[in-house]
Structure formats: C-alpha cells, structure tokens
Amino acid sequence: MDTLVDSFGRQITYLRLAVTDRCNLRCTYCMPAMGAAIVERKELLTFKEMYRITRVLSELGVNKVRLTGGEPFVRKNFIDFIKMLSFNDKLDAINITTNGALIAEHIAALEASKIKTVNLSIDSLNSESFAKITRRDVYDKVWNTYKLLEKSSLRLKLNVVVQSGVNTHEINDFVALTEHSNVEVRFIEEMPFNGVGERSTKEVWNYNRILQEIKKEYPNLEKLPVPKSSTSHGFGIKEFAGTVGVIPAYTRTICHDCNRIRITATGLLKNCLFDEGVFSIRDFLRKGASDDELKQLFIDLVAKKPKDGFVAEANRVKNKNVSESMSSIGG
Ligand code: SAM
Ligand code: SF4
Numbered sequence: 001m002d003t004l005v006d007s008f009g010r011q012i013t014y015l016r017l018a019v020t021d022r023c024n025l026r027c028t029y030c031m032p033a034m035g036a037a038i039v040e041r042k043e044l045l046t047f048k049e050m051y052r053i054t055r056v057l058s059e060l061g062v063n064k065v066r067l068t069g070g071e072p073f074v075r076k077n078f079i080d081f082i083k084m085l086s087f088n089d090k091l092d093a094i095n096i097t098t099n100g101a102l103i104a105e106h107i108a109a110l111e112a113s114k115i116k117t118v119n120l121s122i123d124s125l126n127s128e129s130f131a132k133i134t135r136r137d138v139y140d141k142v143w144n145t146y147k148l149l150e151k152s153s154l155r156l157k158l159n160v161v162v163q164s165g166v167n168t169h170e171i172n173d174f175v176a177l178t179e180h181s182n183v184e185v186r187f188i189e190e191m192p193f194n195g196v197g198e199r200s201t202k203e204v205w206n207y208n209r210i211l212q213e214i215k216k217e218y219p220n221l222e223k224l225p226v227p228k229s230s231t232s233h234g235f236g237i238k239e240f241a242g243t244v245g246v247i248p249a250y251t252r253t254i255c256h257d258c259n260r261i262r263i264t265a266t267g268l269l270k271n272c273l274f275d276e277g278v279f280s281i282r283d284f285l286r287k288g289a290s291d292d293e294l295k296q297l298f299i300d301l302v303a304k305k306p307k308d309g310f311v312a313e314a315n316r317v318k319n320k321n322v323s324e325s326m327s328s329i330g331g
Helices: 047-058 078-086 104-111 127-134 139-151 168-177 207-217 281-286 291-303 309-314
Strands: 014-018 064-068 093-098 115-121 155-162 184-189 233-236 243-247 260-263 268-270
Touching: 014 047, 047 078, 047 281, 047 291, 064 078, 078 093, 078 104, 104 115, 104 139, 115 139, 127 139, 139 155, 155 168, 168 184, 168 207, 184 207, 207 233, 207 243, 268 281, 281 291
Parallel strands: 014 064, 014 260, 064 093, 093 115, 115 155, 155 184, 184 243
Antiparallel strands: 233 243, 260 268
16 A cells, blocks of 8 residues: 655654634634634635545545644534544544534534544633633633533543743643543643744743643652654653643654644645645645545655754745744644
C-alpha cells in the first residue's frame, strides 16, 4: 500500500480536519472581539468533499481523524457527517475538539458513532472569568457538557490555554479535578494564532513554568511515558483518577515524531500548524481530479513536510507574520 512518508521518515497517520471557520464564541487568544474574517459558504469544503478527502487519506494509512474548527457543532448536519465518516472502516478513531456549548443533546449520538474522545475547551472554572475569555456567557452550558461527558462512555480531555494573569491562578484547580474524575487535563501554551497578526506571544507561561506551578502544589507529580507522536507530555499523581498533560505548542519540542497534517475549512492542506498552507485540495477536487490523482498529490505534498514548526514558520512567503485565527486553521 502507498503511504504518506515525509523526507524525515515520519509517517502521516493523523488528519486534523476543520469542518467550519465559524464559531459561536470569541475567545481572546483565538480571534478579535468582532470575530475572525470568515469566508463565503461556497468556499468551505462540503461534507461530501471532506468525506472523499478522508477516504483517500485513509487508503494512504491515515487511521485517525480529529474534527475541529471553528466550532464543529455550529455547522449544520455535523452529526450526520460524523455518522457518514463512521462508516469508513479504515479509521480506528474519530475525535472532536469542541467548546461544548452546543453539544449536550448530541452526546448519545456521539456515543453511537466512531467518536472515541472529546476534547472540551474550558479555560476557567469561574463563570465571570470564563465570560471574559470567551466574550460569551455560556459557562453553565459548558460545565453541564463536562458533567455529561464525564458520565458518558467517551474519553474526555480538557483543553486549557494558559494565559498569565487570566487563568494561571486556576492551574491547580484544574489539576484538582483529576483527583476523582477520569479526565485528562491538558495545559496548552498560547500561540500567536489570534487573527490580529502578532509575531509572537508575550506569554511567559511556557511548558516549564506551567510544570513548576503544578509541582508547587503536587510535588509528587510523576512523568508518564510519552506515547509516540503525542502532542502532550503526560503526568500522573498517585491515587488520582485522571491525568495531567502539558502541551509545548509554542516552544515546539514535539515536532520530531509528528504524524499529523491539517486540512483547513477552505480545503488548504497544511503540513504544519506554523506553515501558511501548501496547496488547495478543494480547488484540485473541484477541477475534477480522480482518486488516484488525489492520492499522488497527497504523497508529493507530504514529502515536503518541514522538519519542525520553526522551519515551517521561517519558510512562510506570503505572510511572514503568524496572524491567522486558530478558528480558520483548525486547532
Ligand atoms: N472551537 C473548538 C474549541 O474551542 O474547542 C475547536 C477549535 S479551537 C481553534 C481548538 C483548540 O485550539 C481549542 O482547545 C483552543 O483553546 C485552542 N486554541 C485556539 N487558539 C489558540 C492559541 N492562540 N493558542 C493555543 N491554543 C489555541
Ligand atoms: Fe471559537 Fe474555539 Fe476559537 Fe474559542 S478557541 S473562538 S471556541 S474556535
């Protein structure tokens, strides 16, 4: 079987697919208050196109897909798309990243599908501070989703973007959740993908600083083995039901065994989060490409995957500054 291998010998097995660039929230680290620039509907990939892209990639060895956005549940008929994708028997797992405000009534449907894990983004456990971060008053809905997911058969991970002076004092409150709940709380370094064109974040709370803070309260924090191609470094605390993860998203120490590619909501293939998009798969499809042509295209594009996020960033041509919103890239 043809597979997707880059020039550093890394095999691509994981697709992150942004199903929309729209979102119901306005998180400060992701987009400006008026929202990120969104494209016309016809520029978005259709579910049929996403299904086809995923099928072709799965025939090239991709066995895991993360559905993200924007907010995936904002897109009409998203649950039908999940059902459709669940028929692909080459996929071992489909995961979702969501802000959780719109999903309470869909949890049973998710359990009945191929969805294995839900990553729920929740940056504060205080409703006022949550509203400041997301610029929307939906904390109670998101907390309710957390409780429902905790009871469900789905594996649950919490995504917490760490911002100094905003939620750093809550880091250990999040860790405390793992005492009785079988959840993985993942602290993410903030990246400059906020739709306003800042070259780099001024965030000083990086991987090491976050870890120091946790160790102050939990000196017995134990490092867990890092699974191959994991974005997160895991830690456990004796007798706690859940685990803690720290994601060096900006300091980028996880690139050496990266197994991921991204497809944005408009169908741009990204070999790396930090590149500016290497090819419009959407336009190629809409010109009538066959499955074999599409396969060859993926093989050729993946071969050019940059060594790491720093090289990808340095190679940017059109827009040197990392300025996109994470909602259009697909986080
Ligand atoms: N709307 C969904 C959500 O928030 O979970 C899915 C899309 S969101 C872009 C995916 C993940 O990216 C979320 O966990 C979010 O917190 C994270 N994210 C967004 N902007 C980020 C940034 N500038 N730095 C680090 N993580 C970011
Ligand atoms: Fe929306 Fe997710 Fe970005 Fe927040 S992080 S604005 S929920 S896409």
